[in-house]
Amino acid sequence: MTSELTSAEPLDPAELDFEGALRPSSLSEFVGQRRVVGQLDLLLRAAEMDSRTPDHILLAGPPGLGKTTLAMIVAHDSGRALRMSSGPAISHAGDLAALLSSLVPGEVLFIDEIHRMARSAEEMLYLAMEDFRIDIMVGKGVGASSIPLELPPFTLVGATTRTGLLANPLRDRFGFTGHLEFYETDELLQVLTRSASLLGLDIPQPALAEIAGRSRGTPRIANRLLRRVRDYMTVHPHEEARTAVDSALALYDVDPRGLDRLDTSVLRALVERFGGGPVGVSSLAVSLGEDAETIEAVVEPFLIREGLMVRTPRGRVATSEAWKHLNLTPPAADQTLL
Numbered sequence: 272m273t274s275e276l277t278s279a280e281p282l283d284p285a286e287l288d289f290e291g292a293l294r295p296s297s298l299s300e301f302v303g304q305r306r307v308v309g310q311l312d313l314l315l316r317a318a319e320m321d322s323r324t325p326d327h328i329l330l331a332g333p334p335g336l337g338k339t340t341l342a343m344i345v346a347h348d349s350g351r352a353l354r355m356s357s358g359p360a361i362s363h364a365g366d367l368a369a370l371l372s373s374l375v376p377g378e379v380l381f382i383d384e385i386h387r388m389a390r391s392a393e394e395m396l397y398l399a400m401e402d403f404r405i406d407i408m409v410g411k412g413v414g415a416s417s418i419p420l421e422l423p424p425f426t427l428v429g430a431t432t433r434t435g436l437l438a439n440p441l442r443d444r445f446g447f448t449g450h451l452e453f454y455e456t457d458e459l460l461q462v463l464t465r466s467a468s469l470l471g472l473d474i475p476q477p478a479l480a481e482i483a484g485r486s487r488g489t490p491r492i493a494n495r496l497l498r499r500v501r502d503y504m505t506v507h508p509h510e511e512a513r514t515a516v517d518s519a520l521a522l523y524d525v526d527p528r529g530l531d532r533l534d535t536s537v538l539r540a541l542v543e544r545f546g547g548g549p550v551g552v553s554s555l556a557v558s559l560g561e562d563a564e565t566i567e568a569v570v571e572p573f574l575i576r577e578g579l580m581v582r583t584p585r586g587r588v589a590t591s592e593a594w595k596h597l598n599l600t601p602p603a604a605d606q607t608l609l
């Protein structure tokens with residue numbers, strides 16, 4: 272299991288409060304993701320000039336990159352109310368019907384992990400997104416009938432870590448899909464500088480830059496590491512800031528490149544148990560007792576971006592860089608795929 276510190280998911284209520292306090296509330300405060308931010312800005316401004324509800328928006332990317340934050344900003348910047356739900360909370364069509372029928376005109380409906388919504392609800396959503404109406408089934412069997420229900424116009428913002436799991440008809444009904452990318456280190460430094468100032472922490476830039484470089488390209492993780500470094504500095508007030516960062520992060524198994532315990536164990540399994548691959552993600556997951564979806568949605572995108580793993584039609588393969596990172600000798604060139 273991954274540790275609390277390096278998991279890209281929000282975990283407990285204290286964590287959520289902490290995240291809430293650091294969340295940027297407008298597009299101008301949102302660091303990075305320039306392409307998606309520019310596209311969203313245009314979409315919102317055009318809708319405002321035409322006095323209509325903005326098109327439905329799909330936000331895709333690994334956890335902790337700012338999908339929920341952007342959904343909140345869409346509501347805030349367009350002066351609309353926001354309703355929040357998530358795919359796992361919509362376990363049948365009735366849940367979605369209740370949600371949709373209680374929307375106020377123009378409201379922004381955010382559905383996190385939309386790929387995990389029940390299939391029957393997904394089908395109901397097609398009509399709701401396109402025509403702002405749903406058909407409610409009454410009764411069962413031969414006596415069943417459907418009652419059409421008009422909905423107020425609304426903007427759906429869906430978030431997913433797995434676009435591939437969304438049915439095409441659902442994907443096609445979003446007017447815009449924004450793909451969020453991992454952040455560059457200098458962008459994470461901006462996130463951390465802002466967070467440190469909001470939290471009233473006096474941490475020098477080189478120490479913040481070190482945290483930024485070890486945050487897996489993810490603002491949520493950057494903020495969480497900052498919190499642990501702050502704890503460390505509270506307990507060891509005389510330690511120099513840059514050394515304190517190294518000590519705090521070593522304590523939580525964050526390696527110099529930002530790989531956490533789960534990243535390292537996936538890489539190790541790939542190299543040591545499967546000779547560097549190719550291997551299927553489900554075999555990797557079973558060998559580690561981990562969830563295949565977590566590996567696919569959280570670990571893999573980061574290892575691929577770091578140039579440590581590649582996806583091939585035959586499975587996942589460790590690059591020679593991965594062997595080096597683990598201080599192991601790669602097999603002879605004629606045996607490696609890369």
Ligand SMILES: Nc1ncnc2c1ncn2[C@@H]1O[C@H](COP(=O)(O)OP(=O)(O)OP(=O)(O)O)[C@@H](O)[C@H]1O
Nearest residue numbers: 290293294301302334335336337338339340490491
């Ligand atoms: N671009 C950004 N600038 C500053 N802070 C950010 C940015 N993106 C995310 N954050 C910070 O990271 C935290 C996590 O972001 P958020 O909850 O929006 O991620 P998410 O992609 O929705 O994750 P999940 O898919 O797990 O819900 C937020 O509390 C916010 O403080």
